[in-house]
Amino acid sequence: MALKFSLLNETDAGGRRAQLDLPHQLVETPVFMPVGTAGSVKAVPQETLEALDAQIILGNTYHLYLRPGHEAIRRMGGLHRFISWPRAMLTDSGGFQVFSLSQLRKVSDEGVRFRSHLDGSSHFFTPEHSMDVQIALGADIAMAFDECTEYPATRARAEESLRLTMAWARRSLGHFTANRHNVPWYEEKDGRAQSLFGIVQGGMYTDLRKQSAERLVEMISEVLPLLPKDKPRYVMGVGYPDEIEQYARLGVDMMDCVLPTRAARHGLLFTSEGRLNIKGKKYAEDQGPADPECDCMVCRRYSRAYLRHLMHAGEPLSATLNTIHNLAYYLAIMKRVRASLVAEASAVTQP
Numbered sequence: 381m382a383l384k385f386s387l388l389n390e391t392d393a394g395g396r397r398a399q400l401d402l403p404h405q406l407v408e409t410p411v412f413m414p415v416g417t418a419g420s421v422k423a424v425p426q427e428t429l430e431a432l433d434a435q436i437i438l439g440n441t442y443h444l445y446l447r448p449g450h451e452a453i454r455r456m457g458g459l460h461r462f463i464s465w466p467r468a469m470l471t472d473s474g475g476f477q478v479f480s481l482s483q484l485r486k487v488s489d490e491g492v493r494f495r496s497h498l499d500g501s502s503h504f505f506t507p508e509h510s511m512d513v514q515i516a517l518g519a520d521i522a523m524a525f526d527e528c529t530e531y532p533a534t535r536a537r538a539e540e541s542l543r544l545t546m547a548w549a550r551r552s553l554g555h556f557t558a559n560r561h562n563v564p565w566y567e568e569k570d571g572r573a574q575s576l577f578g579i580v581q582g583g584m585y586t587d588l589r590k591q592s593a594e595r596l597v598e599m600i601s602e603v604l605p606l607l608p609k610d611k612p613r614y615v616m617g618v619g620y621p622d623e624i625e626q627y628a629r630l631g632v633d634m635m636d637c638v639l640p641t642r643a644a645r646h647g648l649l650f651t652s653e654g655r656l657n658i659k660g661k662k663y664a665e666d667q668g669p670a671d672p673e674c675d676c677m678v679c680r681r682y683s684r685a686y687l688r689h690l691m692h693a694g695e696p697l698s699a700t701l702n703t704i705h706n707l708a709y710y711l712a713i714m715k716r717v718r719a720s721l722v723a724e725a726s727a728v729t730q731p
Protein backbone atom coordinates (compact mmCIF):
# COMPACT_ATOMS: atom_id res chain seq x y z
CA MET A 381 0.00 0.00 0.00
CA ALA A 382 3.01 2.26 -0.40
CA LEU A 383 2.85 5.61 -2.12
CA LYS A 384 4.36 5.15 -5.55
CA PHE A 385 6.93 7.80 -6.39
CA SER A 386 9.09 7.00 -9.41
CA LEU A 387 12.23 8.98 -10.08
CA LEU A 388 12.75 9.31 -13.84
CA ASN A 389 15.66 11.74 -14.22
CA GLU A 390 18.02 13.59 -11.92
CA THR A 391 20.34 16.52 -12.66
CA ASP A 392 23.72 17.27 -11.06
CA ALA A 393 22.08 20.18 -9.22
CA GLY A 394 19.65 17.74 -7.60
CA GLY A 395 16.63 18.62 -9.74
CA ARG A 396 14.43 15.61 -10.37
CA ARG A 397 11.80 14.62 -12.84
CA ALA A 398 9.43 12.09 -11.30
CA GLN A 399 5.93 10.64 -11.26
CA LEU A 400 3.68 10.47 -8.22
CA ASP A 401 1.06 7.76 -8.66
CA LEU A 402 -1.92 9.00 -6.64
CA PRO A 403 -5.36 7.35 -6.54
CA HIS A 404 -6.90 10.05 -8.78
CA GLN A 405 -3.97 11.07 -10.97
CA LEU A 406 -0.51 10.16 -12.14
CA VAL A 407 1.13 13.46 -11.21
CA GLU A 408 4.12 14.59 -13.27
CA THR A 409 6.61 16.37 -10.99
CA PRO A 410 7.92 18.94 -10.27
CA VAL A 411 4.36 20.20 -9.96
CA PHE A 412 2.65 23.43 -8.93
CA MET A 413 -0.64 22.93 -7.09
CA PRO A 414 -3.31 25.68 -7.28
CA VAL A 415 -4.94 26.39 -3.91
CA GLY A 416 -8.66 25.60 -3.66
CA THR A 417 -9.28 27.10 -0.25
CA ALA A 418 -12.90 26.24 0.51
CA GLY A 419 -13.49 23.61 -2.18
CA SER A 420 -12.87 26.09 -5.01
CA VAL A 421 -9.86 27.64 -6.67
CA LYS A 422 -11.34 31.11 -6.36
CA ALA A 423 -13.11 32.33 -9.52
CA VAL A 424 -12.15 29.33 -11.68
CA PRO A 425 -14.51 26.42 -12.49
CA GLN A 426 -13.14 22.88 -12.26
CA GLU A 427 -13.47 22.22 -16.01
CA THR A 428 -11.23 25.22 -16.67
CA LEU A 429 -8.63 23.88 -14.22
CA GLU A 430 -8.71 20.63 -16.20
CA ALA A 431 -8.27 22.56 -19.46
CA LEU A 432 -5.28 24.33 -17.87
CA ASP A 433 -3.83 20.90 -17.14
CA ALA A 434 -3.80 21.33 -13.35
CA GLN A 435 -2.95 17.84 -12.08
CA ILE A 436 -3.55 18.33 -8.37
CA ILE A 437 -5.22 21.05 -6.29
CA LEU A 438 -5.33 21.83 -2.58
CA GLY A 439 -8.23 21.97 -0.18
CA ASN A 440 -7.97 23.75 3.18
CA THR A 441 -9.02 21.55 6.09
CA TYR A 442 -9.72 24.48 8.42
CA HIS A 443 -12.18 26.13 6.01
CA LEU A 444 -13.94 22.91 4.96
CA TYR A 445 -14.23 21.74 8.58
CA LEU A 446 -15.98 24.99 9.56
CA ARG A 447 -18.12 25.14 6.41
CA PRO A 448 -19.84 22.95 5.18
CA GLY A 449 -18.30 20.51 7.71
CA HIS A 450 -16.26 17.35 7.10
CA GLU A 451 -19.07 14.98 8.11
CA ALA A 452 -21.39 16.58 5.53
CA ILE A 453 -18.68 16.12 2.90
CA ARG A 454 -18.15 12.50 3.94
CA ARG A 455 -21.89 11.85 3.58
CA MET A 456 -21.73 13.32 0.08
CA GLY A 457 -19.00 10.88 -0.94
CA GLY A 458 -15.86 12.85 -0.12
CA LEU A 459 -14.36 16.08 -1.36
CA HIS A 460 -13.65 14.85 -4.91
CA ARG A 461 -17.28 14.01 -5.55
CA PHE A 462 -18.63 17.04 -3.66
CA ILE A 463 -16.69 19.56 -5.76
CA SER A 464 -16.62 17.38 -8.91
CA TRP A 465 -12.86 17.19 -9.27
CA PRO A 466 -11.65 13.95 -10.87
CA ARG A 467 -7.90 14.52 -10.48
CA ALA A 468 -5.64 14.51 -7.43
CA MET A 469 -6.20 16.58 -4.29
CA LEU A 470 -4.22 17.35 -1.18
CA THR A 471 -5.59 18.69 2.08
CA ASP A 472 -3.47 20.65 4.54
CA SER A 473 -3.73 19.87 8.25
CA GLY A 474 -5.66 22.97 9.25
CA GLY A 475 -2.73 24.03 11.41
CA PHE A 476 -1.63 26.99 9.33
CA GLN A 477 -5.11 28.57 9.26
CA VAL A 478 -5.68 27.87 12.95
CA PHE A 479 -2.53 29.85 13.63
CA SER A 480 -3.04 32.59 11.04
CA LEU A 481 -6.83 33.17 10.84
CA SER A 482 -8.51 32.16 14.07
CA GLN A 483 -8.68 34.18 17.25
CA LEU A 484 -7.95 33.41 20.90
CA ARG A 485 -5.76 30.39 20.25
CA LYS A 486 -4.59 28.34 23.20
CA VAL A 487 -1.89 25.80 22.43
CA SER A 488 -1.24 22.84 24.72
CA ASP A 489 0.53 19.52 24.21
CA GLU A 490 -2.91 18.03 23.57
CA GLY A 491 -3.85 20.41 20.73
CA VAL A 492 -5.10 23.89 19.89
CA ARG A 493 -8.28 25.53 21.13
CA PHE A 494 -9.42 28.33 18.85
CA ARG A 495 -12.39 30.44 17.88
CA SER A 496 -13.79 30.33 14.35
CA HIS A 497 -13.08 33.45 12.29
CA LEU A 498 -16.64 33.02 10.88
CA ASP A 499 -18.84 33.08 13.96
CA GLY A 500 -16.59 33.04 17.02
CA SER A 501 -17.60 29.47 17.95
CA SER A 502 -15.07 27.47 20.00
CA HIS A 503 -13.22 24.48 18.50
CA PHE A 504 -10.46 22.13 19.60
CA PHE A 505 -8.06 20.68 17.03
CA THR A 506 -5.77 17.80 17.95
CA PRO A 507 -3.56 15.76 15.60
CA GLU A 508 -6.16 12.97 15.86
CA HIS A 509 -9.01 15.32 15.01
CA SER A 510 -7.13 16.78 12.03
CA MET A 511 -6.62 13.21 10.74
CA ASP A 512 -10.33 12.38 11.21
CA VAL A 513 -11.32 15.51 9.29
CA GLN A 514 -8.84 14.82 6.49
CA ILE A 515 -9.85 11.16 6.24
CA ALA A 516 -13.49 12.28 5.91
CA LEU A 517 -12.52 14.73 3.16
CA GLY A 518 -10.68 11.85 1.47
CA ALA A 519 -8.05 13.73 -0.54
CA ASP A 520 -5.23 11.73 -2.15
CA ILE A 521 -2.74 13.29 0.27
CA ALA A 522 -3.30 14.37 3.88
CA MET A 523 -0.82 16.41 5.91
CA ALA A 524 0.38 15.82 9.49
CA PHE A 525 -0.87 18.35 12.06
CA ASP A 526 1.90 20.80 12.91
CA GLU A 527 2.47 24.00 14.79
CA CYS A 528 3.43 26.67 12.32
CA THR A 529 6.42 28.42 13.92
CA GLU A 530 6.04 32.19 13.65
CA TYR A 531 8.74 34.33 12.11
CA PRO A 532 10.85 35.69 13.69
CA ALA A 533 11.13 33.18 16.55
CA THR A 534 13.82 32.83 19.21
CA ARG A 535 15.93 29.69 19.27
CA ALA A 536 14.18 28.47 22.44
CA ARG A 537 10.76 29.10 20.92
CA ALA A 538 11.70 27.29 17.69
CA GLU A 539 12.98 24.31 19.72
CA GLU A 540 9.78 24.11 21.74
CA SER A 541 7.69 24.37 18.58
CA LEU A 542 9.71 21.63 16.93
CA ARG A 543 9.24 19.35 19.94
CA LEU A 544 5.49 19.86 19.73
CA THR A 545 5.38 19.34 15.95
CA MET A 546 7.35 16.08 16.26
CA ALA A 547 5.04 14.78 18.99
CA TRP A 548 2.02 15.75 16.91
CA ALA A 549 3.53 14.10 13.80
CA ARG A 550 3.82 10.81 15.70
CA ARG A 551 0.22 11.05 16.87
CA SER A 552 -0.96 12.06 13.37
CA LEU A 553 0.76 9.05 11.87
CA GLY A 554 -0.59 6.60 14.45
CA HIS A 555 -4.15 7.81 14.11
CA PHE A 556 -4.02 8.07 10.33
CA THR A 557 -2.60 4.57 9.90
CA ALA A 558 -5.28 3.08 12.15
CA ASN A 559 -8.22 4.95 10.58
CA ARG A 560 -7.55 5.77 6.95
CA HIS A 561 -9.59 2.83 5.73
CA ASN A 562 -12.65 5.02 6.24
CA VAL A 563 -11.91 6.87 3.00
CA PRO A 564 -15.01 6.47 0.80
CA TRP A 565 -13.18 5.43 -2.37
CA TYR A 566 -10.62 3.30 -0.55
CA GLU A 567 -11.79 0.03 -2.09
CA GLU A 568 -12.34 1.45 -5.55
CA LYS A 569 -8.91 2.70 -6.47
CA ASP A 570 -6.90 -0.35 -7.35
CA GLY A 571 -5.31 -0.67 -3.91
CA ARG A 572 -3.98 2.88 -3.98
CA ALA A 573 -4.83 4.58 -0.71
CA GLN A 574 -4.80 8.03 0.82
CA SER A 575 -1.25 9.03 1.84
CA LEU A 576 0.02 11.05 4.79
CA PHE A 577 2.90 13.51 4.41
CA GLY A 578 5.05 14.60 7.34
CA ILE A 579 6.02 18.24 7.86
CA VAL A 580 9.49 19.59 8.61
CA GLN A 581 9.51 22.55 11.01
CA GLY A 582 12.25 24.23 13.05
CA GLY A 583 12.00 27.93 12.23
CA MET A 584 14.85 29.52 10.36
CA TYR A 585 17.58 27.58 12.18
CA THR A 586 19.28 25.30 9.68
CA ASP A 587 20.39 22.74 12.26
CA LEU A 588 16.87 22.47 13.68
CA ARG A 589 15.45 22.03 10.20
CA LYS A 590 18.03 19.29 9.64
CA GLN A 591 17.19 17.64 12.95
CA SER A 592 13.49 17.85 12.12
CA ALA A 593 14.01 16.23 8.73
CA GLU A 594 16.19 13.49 10.23
CA ARG A 595 13.69 12.70 12.96
CA LEU A 596 10.85 12.51 10.46
CA VAL A 597 12.82 10.03 8.38
CA GLU A 598 13.59 8.03 11.54
CA MET A 599 9.94 7.91 12.47
CA ILE A 600 8.89 6.86 9.01
CA SER A 601 11.40 4.00 9.04
CA GLU A 602 9.66 2.62 12.14
CA VAL A 603 6.39 2.10 10.33
CA LEU A 604 7.77 0.62 7.13
CA PRO A 605 6.58 -1.23 5.11
CA LEU A 606 3.31 0.71 5.50
CA LEU A 607 5.00 3.88 4.31
CA PRO A 608 6.76 4.80 1.08
CA LYS A 609 10.41 4.17 0.36
CA ASP A 610 10.56 6.95 -2.20
CA LYS A 611 9.57 10.28 -0.75
CA PRO A 612 8.38 13.30 -2.66
CA ARG A 613 9.50 16.67 -1.26
CA TYR A 614 6.83 19.30 -0.84
CA VAL A 615 7.55 22.91 0.06
CA MET A 616 4.35 24.53 1.31
CA GLY A 617 3.32 28.05 0.43
CA VAL A 618 5.89 29.16 -2.18
CA GLY A 619 6.31 31.38 -4.11
CA TYR A 620 7.08 33.88 -6.89
CA PRO A 621 7.59 32.53 -10.44
CA ASP A 622 11.41 32.71 -10.24
CA GLU A 623 11.33 30.99 -6.84
CA ILE A 624 9.24 28.01 -7.90
CA GLU A 625 11.56 27.46 -10.84
CA GLN A 626 14.60 27.64 -8.56
CA TYR A 627 13.14 25.21 -6.01
CA ALA A 628 12.18 22.77 -8.76
CA ARG A 629 15.73 22.84 -10.10
CA LEU A 630 17.06 22.07 -6.59
CA GLY A 631 14.90 18.99 -6.24
CA VAL A 632 11.59 20.14 -4.76
CA ASP A 633 8.83 18.01 -6.25
CA MET A 634 5.68 19.80 -5.13
CA MET A 635 4.74 23.40 -4.37
CA ASP A 636 1.56 25.34 -3.71
CA CYS A 637 0.85 29.02 -3.21
CA VAL A 638 -2.09 31.42 -3.11
CA LEU A 639 0.06 34.06 -4.81
CA PRO A 640 -0.99 33.57 -8.47
CA THR A 641 -4.70 33.42 -7.58
CA ARG A 642 -4.71 36.13 -4.89
CA ALA A 643 -2.55 38.53 -6.92
CA ALA A 644 -4.81 38.00 -9.95
CA ARG A 645 -7.84 39.22 -8.00
CA HIS A 646 -5.89 42.39 -7.21
CA GLY A 647 -4.97 42.92 -10.86
CA LEU A 648 -1.37 41.73 -10.64
CA LEU A 649 -0.44 39.54 -13.61
CA PHE A 650 2.76 37.50 -13.89
CA THR A 651 4.16 37.61 -17.43
CA SER A 652 7.30 36.79 -19.40
CA GLU A 653 7.97 40.56 -19.32
CA GLY A 654 7.71 40.71 -15.53
CA ARG A 655 4.88 41.75 -13.22
CA LEU A 656 2.08 43.73 -14.82
CA ASN A 657 -0.49 45.76 -12.88
CA ILE A 658 -3.48 45.61 -15.20
CA LYS A 659 -5.12 48.59 -13.47
CA GLY A 660 -2.50 50.90 -15.02
CA LYS A 661 -3.75 53.79 -17.15
CA LYS A 662 -1.26 52.93 -19.88
CA TYR A 663 -3.25 49.78 -20.69
CA ALA A 664 -6.52 51.69 -21.26
CA GLU A 665 -6.37 51.17 -25.04
CA ASP A 666 -3.70 48.44 -25.23
CA GLN A 667 -4.93 45.87 -27.74
CA GLY A 668 -2.16 43.36 -26.96
CA PRO A 669 -2.58 40.26 -24.77
CA ALA A 670 -1.58 40.23 -21.10
CA ASP A 671 1.55 38.29 -22.05
CA PRO A 672 2.62 38.07 -25.73
CA GLU A 673 4.52 34.85 -24.97
CA CYS A 674 1.58 33.13 -23.26
CA ASP A 675 -0.81 30.91 -25.21
CA CYS A 676 -3.42 30.54 -22.49
CA MET A 677 -7.12 30.86 -23.31
CA VAL A 678 -7.16 34.42 -21.92
CA CYS A 679 -4.12 35.69 -23.80
CA ARG A 680 -5.36 34.12 -27.04
CA ARG A 681 -8.66 35.98 -26.86
CA TYR A 682 -8.69 39.11 -24.67
CA SER A 683 -6.75 42.39 -24.66
CA ARG A 684 -5.07 44.22 -21.81
CA ALA A 685 -7.55 47.05 -22.39
CA TYR A 686 -10.49 44.70 -21.79
CA LEU A 687 -8.88 43.11 -18.70
CA ARG A 688 -8.25 46.61 -17.33
CA HIS A 689 -11.84 47.65 -18.03
CA LEU A 690 -13.26 44.58 -16.24
CA MET A 691 -11.13 45.35 -13.19
CA HIS A 692 -12.21 49.00 -13.09
CA ALA A 693 -15.87 48.11 -13.64
CA GLY A 694 -15.75 45.58 -10.80
CA GLU A 695 -16.91 42.78 -13.09
CA PRO A 696 -16.56 39.26 -11.57
CA LEU A 697 -15.15 38.09 -14.91
CA SER A 698 -12.05 40.14 -14.08
CA ALA A 699 -11.05 37.76 -11.28
CA THR A 700 -11.76 34.75 -13.48
CA LEU A 701 -9.71 35.85 -16.49
CA ASN A 702 -6.79 37.24 -14.44
CA THR A 703 -6.63 34.04 -12.37
CA ILE A 704 -6.74 31.78 -15.42
CA HIS A 705 -3.77 33.63 -16.94
CA ASN A 706 -1.70 33.59 -13.73
CA LEU A 707 -2.33 29.88 -13.18
CA ALA A 708 -1.50 29.14 -16.82
CA TYR A 709 1.75 31.07 -16.37
CA TYR A 710 2.72 29.11 -13.23
CA LEU A 711 1.76 25.75 -14.74
CA ALA A 712 3.72 26.59 -17.92
CA ILE A 713 6.85 27.29 -15.84
CA MET A 714 6.62 23.83 -14.29
CA LYS A 715 6.01 22.20 -17.66
CA ARG A 716 9.10 23.94 -19.06
CA VAL A 717 11.18 22.96 -16.02
CA ARG A 718 10.08 19.32 -16.33
CA ALA A 719 11.18 19.26 -19.99
CA SER A 720 14.53 20.90 -19.22
CA LEU A 721 15.22 18.53 -16.30
CA VAL A 722 14.84 15.62 -18.71
CA ALA A 723 17.13 17.30 -21.23
CA GLU A 724 19.81 18.07 -18.61
CA ALA A 725 19.67 14.82 -16.72
CA SER A 726 20.98 11.37 -17.08
CA ALA A 727 18.34 8.69 -16.77
CA VAL A 728 17.90 7.12 -13.35
CA THR A 729 17.70 3.35 -13.18
CA GLN A 730 14.87 2.18 -10.97
CA PRO A 731 15.85 -0.48 -8.45
Ligand SMILES: [Zn+2]
Nearest residue numbers: 674676679705
Ligand atom coordinates in the same frame (compact mmCIF):
# COMPACT_ATOMS: atom_id res chain seq x y z
ZN1 LIG B 1 -2.00 34.01 -20.54
